[in-house]
Amino acid sequence: MTEQLDELEDLIRDERLRELRIALDELNTGDIVDFLERLGVKDRAVTFRLLPKDTAVEVFDRLDQALQHEIIEGLKDSDVAHFFESLDPDDRVRLMDEMPASVARKMMRHLDPRERSLTNIVLGYPDGTIGRQMSPEFVAIPEHWSVKQALEKVRRVGADAETVYTLPVVDRARLLKGVVSLRELMVTDEETIISTIMSEADSVDADHEAEDAARRCADRKHLAMPVTDKEHRVVGIFTVDDALDILERAETEDAARHGGAEPLHRPYLSTPVLQIMRSRIVWLLVLAVGAALTVSVLDAFEDQLEAVTVLALFVPLLIGTGGNTGNQAATTITRALALGDVATRDVFKVLWREVRVGITLGSTLGVLGFTLAGLVYGWSIGTVIGLTLLAICTLAASAGGLMPLLGKALGADPAVFANPFIATFVDATGLIVYFMIAMAVLGL
Numbered sequence: 161m162t163e164q165l166d167e168l169e170d171l172i173r174d175e176r177l178r179e180l181r182i183a184l185d186e187l188n189t190g191d192i193v194d195f196l197e198r199l200g201v202k203d204r205a206v207t208f209r210l211l212p213k214d215t216a217v218e219v220f221d222r223l224d225q226a227l228q229h230e231i232i233e234g235l236k237d238s239d240v241a242h243f244f245e246s247l248d249p250d251d252r253v254r255l256m257d258e259m260p261a262s263v264a265r266k267m268m269r270h271l272d273p274r275e276r277s278l279t280n281i282v283l284g285y286p287d288g289t290i291g292r293q294m295s296p297e298f299v300a301i302p303e304h305w306s307v308k309q310a311l312e313k314v315r316r317v318g319a320d321a322e323t324v325y326t327l328p329v330v331d332r333a334r335l336l337k338g339v340v341s342l343r344e345l346m347v348t349d350e351e352t353i354i355s356t357i358m359s360e361a362d363s364v365d366a367d368h369e370a371e372d373a374a375r376r377c378a379d380r381k382h383l384a385m386p387v388t389d390k391e392h393r394v395v396g397i398f399t400v401d402d403a404l405d406i407l408e409r410a411e412t413e414d415a416a417r418h419g420g421a422e423p424l425h426r427p428y429l430s431t432p433v434l435q436i437m438r439s440r441i442v443w444l445l446v447l448a449v450g451a452a453l454t455v456s457v458l459d460a461f462e463d464q465l466e467a468v469t470v471l472a473l474f475v476p477l478l479i480g481t482g483g484n485t486g487n488q489a490a491t492t493i494t495r496a497l498a499l500g501d502v503a504t505r506d507v508f509k510v511l512w513r514e515v516r517v518g519i520t521l522g523s524t525l526g527v528l529g530f531t532l533a534g535l536v537y538g539w540s541i542g543t544v545i546g547l548t549l550l551a552i553c554t555l556a557a558s559a560g561g562l563m564p565l566l567g568k569a570l571g572a573d574p575a576v577f578a579n580p581f582i583a584t585f586v587d588a589t590g591l592i593v594y595f596m597i598a599m600a601v602l603g604l
Contacts, residue, residue, distance in 0.1 A: 168195055172203050181210045189218045196223065197427035201230050204430070217246045226426040229258040245271055248322065249278040250295050250402070257287070281395065290373040291366030293406060294387040294396030295322035300330045301354055303337050308350035314342065321397075326384035328394045329358045336361050336386055336394050363388050366395055371410050374403035375500065413573070414494060456588075470537050471598055474545055475591070477529075482552040482590040485521060486582035489514050489560025494574045497564055504569045510561045518557030522550035544598045551597065552590045559585055 171180040184192060184207070192211070196204050196219065208231055211219060220228060220243050232243065232255075244252065244267050252275075256264040268276060278296045285291025299321045301310045310327070318324040327345075329338040338358035348357055363386040364373045377385050377400055387396040409425075416423040416439070424431050424439055493510060496502045502510060526546040534542025560582050564574035 164191075169198070169203075172199070172207065177206070177210060180207065184210060184215075185212075189215065189222065192219050193222045196227065197430050199430065201430075205231060217243065221247060221251065224426050225255050225258045227430060228255050232259075245275055248295055249275070249282050249297065250293055252279050253282045253292065256283075285366055288370055289366065290364055290368050290370045290387055290398055291396065293370050293374075293402055294366065294398045295402075296396045297322050298328060298386075298394070298397035299324055300328050300334065300394055301340060303329050303331055303353075303355040303358065305354050306350060307345050307348050307352045307354065307357070310340070310354055311345055311350070314345070323384050323397060323399050326382070326386075326397070328361065328386040328397070329354055330394055334393045336363055336388050336392055339386065341383075361386055363392075363394075364398065365390070370406055371498070372500070373398065374406035374410075375498070377403040378407060379499075410498065414498070470541060471544075471595075474533070474548075475594075478545075478548055478552055478590055478594055479587050481525065481549060482556040482586040483583045485518065485553050486556035486560035486586045489517070489557045490564055490582055493561050493564045497568055497574050502565075504565050507562065507565050510565060511558060514557045514561035515554060518554035519550070521557065522553030525553060526550040540602055544594075544601050547597050547601070548590075548594045551593045552586070555589060555593065556582070556586045 168180065168183055171177075171183065187195070192215070196207060199207060204227070208216060208219070220231065223231070228243075244255075247255065256267070259267075268279065271279065281296045282292060282294065297320055299314055299318055301313065314324050314327070325342050327340050327342065328336055329340055331337050337355070339361045340354060340358045344357055362376075362380060362382060364376065366387050366389055373385070377398060382400060384397050384399045386394050387398050389395050409423075413423040424436065493502065526549040529549045530542040530546030532542075533545040563582060563585075567574040
């Protein structure tokens, strides 16, 4: 497939648009999306205009919101209105979040009253909540209906719904009473009353945090979950494919921040170089400040380094060991927070566990360091290295376990408190511990 995409890029570069149009007709929607994500802004706009209208609608719906925004900027007003209206309300809101407010308002005016009303329902919930990610297009089944009536409604309005595989069951006041699957309706006698076959509903409040709701939907293997308001009335449906999209975005952000960068929120090959630079420069500056602190610590202990120059040889080893130990702990706890395995109230449990892990790791590495350094540089140096490894591993594991919890308690992304800050903290404090132990053991 990669070779085929390269050939398509050659067609664009040589401006052989007729051949490109024919080649695009032979690709499925997923392949076209992959191809568009590799292109620059201008080439992407040219290629998109070559797609048949029905194909273009499908492709547009599957592109990232940032790329949708760029395509819309290059389309005529009539085309913009068509593609904007083709989106589901929740996808439409995510695209509007990428746009200037004036452009978003203009596009809303082109919608028909029904689509505008559905979009406003989603817009009414705060960013980061599941209400902002749900679809207000769903099929609700009254509990007193028969299976026959329910199937007739699914056939009549199901084409406009987000999903019909999981159907909320409601009472006369539209309060959620349970759920019933399309499979259950298909295999049950038509005269059976819905309330006798419905299952207990695993619902989520519209104001609930989106990532947590997505995690619950995926973990419990739901195809969809009803979304309710504070009175427990059904206001939307949340599907597993949307849940997986949310989790993918969250894990992409965590992975980027663990590596000391901000997430791009768009495919790499379609991201401008300056945007990639901006995503990395902030954390490089933070790490530069941390490096300056490390240099200050080394400067403060310059006399000790001059007295026993061999101490300088072990600085990279100790800094690297401490940083890696802290990052391992932070990554583990950040992931545990995301999965709901730990919460901020578990801070002392986490601390006690990581202290023990750090002591165990430090003891193992310390014995190894003591033996190797002692054999080569003398047992006094071996003692310094062994004790320092024990202390640094314990300190780093404890700090690495606590920092994500601190970030969560402060309302920040726990991943931000992981690698960059831990590297800075462990490097400086680890060196101080190292030289304090050296001064005590060697009598400096």
